[in-house]
Amino acid sequence: LSNSVRNLPIGVFDSGIGGLTVLAALRRQLPHESFFYLGDTARLPYGTKTSATVERYALQAVAELVRRGVKAIVVACNTASAAALPALLKQYPELPIIGVIEPGAAAAVAATRTGRIAILATEGTVRGGAYQRAIIQRLPHAKVSSVAATLFVALAEEGWISGEVAMLTAGTYLAPLFADAAAAPDVLVLGCTHFPPLADVIRAVAGERVQIVDSAQTTALALHELLNARDLAANAGAARLAFAVTDGEERFARVGASFLGMVIEASAVERVDLSAR
Amino acid sequence: LSNSVRNLPIGVFDSGIGGLTVLAALRRQLPHESFFYLGDTARLPYGTKTSATVERYALQAVAELVRRGVKAIVVACNTASAAALPALLKQYPELPIIGVIEPGAAAAVAATRTGRIAILATEGTVRGGAYQRAIIQRLPHAKVSSVAATLFVALAEEGWISGEVAMLTAGTYLAPLFADAAAAPDVLVLGCTHFPPLADVIRAVAGERVQIVDSAQTTALALHELLNARDLAANAGAARLAFAVTDGEERFARVGASFLGMVIEASAVERVDLSAR
Numbered sequence: 249l250s251n252s253v254r255n256l257p258i259g260v261f262d263s264g265i266g267g268l269t270v271l272a273a274l275r276r277q278l279p280h281e282s283f284f285y286l287g288d289t290a291r292l293p294y295g296t297k298t299s300a301t302v303e304r305y306a307l308q309a310v311a312e313l314v315r316r317g318v319k320a321i322v323v324a325c326n327t328a329s330a331a332a333l334p335a336l337l338k339q340y341p342e343l344p345i346i347g348v349i350e351p352g353a354a355a356a357v358a359a360t361r362t363g364r365i366a367i368l369a370t371e372g373t374v375r376g377g378a379y380q381r382a383i384i385q386r387l388p389h390a391k392v393s394s395v396a397a398t399l400f401v402a403l404a405e406e407g408w409i410s411g412e413v414a415m416l417t418a419g420t421y422l423a424p425l426f427a428d429a430a431a432a433p434d435v436l437v438l439g440c441t442h443f444p445p446l447a448d449v450i451r452a453v454a455g456e457r458v459q460i461v462d463s464a465q466t467t468a469l470a471l472h473e474l475l476n477a478r479d480l481a482a483n484a485g486a487a488r489l490a491f492a493v494t495d496g497e498e499r500f501a502r503v504g505a506s507f508l509g510m511v512i513e514a515s516a517v518e519r520v521d522l523s524a525r
Numbered sequence: 526l527s528n529s530v531r532n533l534p535i536g537v538f539d540s541g542i543g544g545l546t547v548l549a550a551l552r553r554q555l556p557h558e559s560f561f562y563l564g565d566t567a568r569l570p571y572g573t574k575t576s577a578t579v580e581r582y583a584l585q586a587v588a589e590l591v592r593r594g595v596k597a598i599v600v601a602c603n604t605a606s607a608a609a610l611p612a613l614l615k616q617y618p619e620l621p622i623i624g625v626i627e628p629g630a631a632a633a634v635a636a637t638r639t640g641r642i643a644i645l646a647t648e649g650t651v652r653g654g655a656y657q658r659a660i661i662q663r664l665p666h667a668k669v670s671s672v673a674a675t676l677f678v679a680l681a682e683e684g685w686i687s688g689e690v691a692m693l694t695a696g697t698y699l700a701p702l703f704a705d706a707a708a709a710p711d712v713l714v715l716g717c718t719h720f721p722p723l724a725d726v727i728r729a730v731a732g733e734r735v736q737i738v739d740s741a742q743t744t745a746l747a748l749h750e751l752l753n754a755r756d757l758a759a760n761a762g763a764a765r766l767a768f769a770v771t772d773g774e775e776r777f778a779r780v781g782a783s784f785l786g787m788v789i790e791a792s793a794v795e796r797v798d799l800s801a802r
Contacts, residue, residue: 290578291568296682301567301772371776399690402679405573413676413697416690495578499648523800 255482257282257490258471259313260322261306264292264493265405265500266441267324268507270348270464274322275489277468280481282488286313287504288522290494293401295370295440299331302372306332307339308522312492319480320344322471326352326439326463327370330378344474351470352437352463353382359459360435363387366425367394368450369439370401379439393433397421397443404442405503410449418446418453426454438462445506492518531759534559534767535748536590537599538583541569541770542682542777543718544601545784547625547741551599552766554745555752559765563590564781565799567772570678572647572717576608579649583609584616585799589769596757597621599748603629603716603740604647607655621751628747629714629740630659636736637712640664643702644671645727646716647678656716670710674698674720681719682780687726695723695730703731715739722783769795 258278260271264287271285286309288294294302306328310321321343323329323336329347336345356365356379367379374396383390399417408414426432436458438444444462451460475481491512493500501514535555537548541564548562563586565571571579583605587598598620600606600613606624613622633642633656644656651673660667676694685691703709713735715721721739728737752758768789770777778791 290574292573296569296776297567297772398683399676399679399685402676406675408676408697413690413693416693420685420690495574499573 251483253319254480255282255485256317256319257284257488258320258322259310259316259318260285260324261309261313261328262287262325262441263294263328264289265504265507266401268504269441269444269462270322270324270467272507272509273464273468274471277465277472278475280484280487282482283490284313284316284318285489285491286520287491287493287500289496289500293370294325294327295372295398295401297372299372299376302328302331303335305522307335310336310340312520312522314340314343320471320475321346322467323347324467325441327372330373330376344478344480346467346470346474348441348463348467349378350382351466352439352461353379353386355461355463355466356383356435356437357386357390359461360387360390362434363390364431364433365390365392365435365437366433367392367437367439368397368400368421368443369394371396371398373439379437393425394439395421395425397440400446401440401442404445407503407506409445414446414449415453418449422450422453433458435459435461490518491516492520494520494522528760530596531757532559532762533594533596534561534765535597535599536587536593536595537562537601538586538590538605539564539602539718540571540605541566542781542784543678545781546718546721546739547599547601547744549784549786550741550745551748554742554749557759557761557764559759560767561590561593561595562766562768563797564768564770564777566770566777570647571602571604572649572675572678574649576649576653579605579608580612582799584612587613587617589797589799591617591620597748597752598623599744600624601744602718604649607650607653621755621757623744623747623751625718625740625744626655627659628743629716629738630656630663632738632740632743633660633712633714634663634667636738637664637667639711640667641708641710642667642669642712642714643710644669644714644716645674645677645698645720646671648673648675650716656714670702671716672698672702674717677723678717678719681722684780684783686722691723691726692730695726699727699730710735712736712738767795768793769797771797771799
């Protein structure tokens, strides 16, 4: 492989800003890599839409990333990973593509002692059942429950990640899981990339004995292994970071900063149109 | 005008399900009229997107309604009314088209005694300032404030329209308006079609002395007048009601029932693709 391929960026795709929590973990794990982040903000959220529609949107987004030149793809959105990964792998058999569901399931299985795992996710991810399947495949006796925590997305986007509204919302969603102590989960999976900013609130409600896992860190490890296995790791050099969205560069930069953990300049965010692809 | 034109349906367009609160008022006011409701559920919500993008989506939606044959258009979405009404009127100069902002502003001006009016709306509607302009045009000395109550959309869609989370959320958004009693508004405008299901909670927080107005009823009156002025009222006969969405017929039927106030059969909801227009 030529160095020009190794030094191509890694394409990171999400419905909007939530995937920036994954991008933050990728940059920590792979500081020499360049990333091109694409957020489909004109059509977010994906979590309440059907699998067929999310699959179509994801194919359009990855076509755009491929057109620009990337050496690998991270689908940094649980809903899109669940709905579109098979179609993406079929469409681009040569391209390394990973989602966040398999790494999240692996993290949950590694963390549980009782085998009782609960998934907090969007409606679409819960309905599809991809986490349940991925966990059961690794740990056949696991008891997997799931909660569609739709409001968490709006709370995270509004920046209400602490305080009474966030606490009560988390309490409402989590209460059924912990109603029967003997059946309570010992691992909660944050099955949506919008949820990590709410981790402290979720921990306060769920209690210290419950482990909270998200897929960002394990996805970064999985990507690291994949790049090494395919001899695609970048040579040491200036890592580049670029952003494109389908709508609202200013809002993306403003709201996204708290997800990425660094300032994003609105002027550095490009606008693209995916519906034309 | 031939009876065949008079008996065409009225096209009602919204980003998703919120416009069903307007449709409910239209049906009460105009029981002999037929309606075709189009919800752009594949791209909702519009409230966090830019005006240019919302205008493009609205032009695509109205093109679809015109293709199917309608005698008038109601833009039953505040964000789309604010962003797209000028472009729609320019594109279809012969077609009666009304939005919800002007009727909502008229209702607010009729209701206020102090001239202090507050708008609760989405980020996009607040940013555009269309309500402020429409109110000031009618009542130049009015003092108009506005609050982007983003989470109300998610609360209404989740069905959390009473209880502690809804109360605290309303309290958080409304507190700044009522911090100084001498400057407090006497009218609150529900400037988003998702908000009427939360009216009881908003009233409980704001107090009985504040009047809450929404644009649904005044929009229905405005449409009634417009149909009469253009000699377009339907002859008495069987009023038809049809629905189309761009995604998620099942979810639309399930969540929409509480907005419309009647059961919607998922099998009666058609799927359309607007992005191809």
